[in-house]
Amino acid sequence: MVTIRCTDRTGTCMAGEFCFREHKSGVSTVLAVCDAELLGKALKYGDVDFEVDISFYGEERADAEQIMDMAERSHVMNVVGEKIVSLLAENGIIDRKSALMLGNVPHIQVMMR
Numbered sequence: 405m406v407t408i409r410c411t412d413r414t415g416t417c418m419a420g421e422f423c424f425r426e427h428k429s430g431v432s433t434v435l436a437v438c439d440a441e442l443l444g445k446a447l448k449y450g451d452v453d454f455e456v457d458i459s460f461y462g463e464e465r466a467d468a469e470q471i472m473d474m475a476e477r478s479h480v481m482n483v484v485g486e487k488i489v490s491l492l493a494e495n496g497i498i499d500r501k502s503a504l505m506l507g508n509v510p511h512i513q514v515m516m517r
Contacts, residue, residue, distance in 0.1 A: 422471050422488055425462025426478070435478035436461045437471055439485025447484075447506035454506050456484055475516065484511040 423443045427434040438461040447454040461484070466474070468491050475481060475497060483489060483498075489510040493500040503510035 420465035420467055422466050422468075422485075423461050424464055424466050424471065424474065425460065426474065427460075432479045433477060434480040434482060435474050436482045437466075437485075437488050438483065439487045440465065442485050442509065447509050447511075449504065449506045454484075454511070478516050480513065480515055482513045485509060 421440050422437050423440050424435060424437045427436065438456050442456045443461060443463070444458055445456050447456065460482075471488070471491065472495060475492070481492070481497075483492065484506070486509065489498065489500060489503055489512060492498040492512070492514075497516075498512055498514050500510070502514075503512050505511075
């Protein structure tokens with residue numbers, strides 16, 4: 405059994421705290437995940453407006469274990485939020501230093517395989 409580590413900077417991780425959507429095209433899967441509280445929010449990066457859009461990130465909820473299971477099957481991940489970035493970094497999937505900061509919110513796109 406694999407232990408899933410999930411602690412944001414406040415030290416908490418709650419069930420259903422992520423929103424996600426799997427985008428499938430042929431044999432490829434893009435997994436879009438955001439911290440649930442960011443869904444529908446507008447973030448700023450310099451002159452660029454970034455919307456955590458429901459149509460891309462989805463409204464379906466998942467916990468850390470479910471997200472990690474989906475990550476194993478995904479080809480690409482697009483993630484936004486402190487909690488999801490912390491989860492992936494703590495489990496060795498991404499390097500937190502590669503995050504693009506949208507204000508104080510991290511965003512990462514990663515090729516999984």
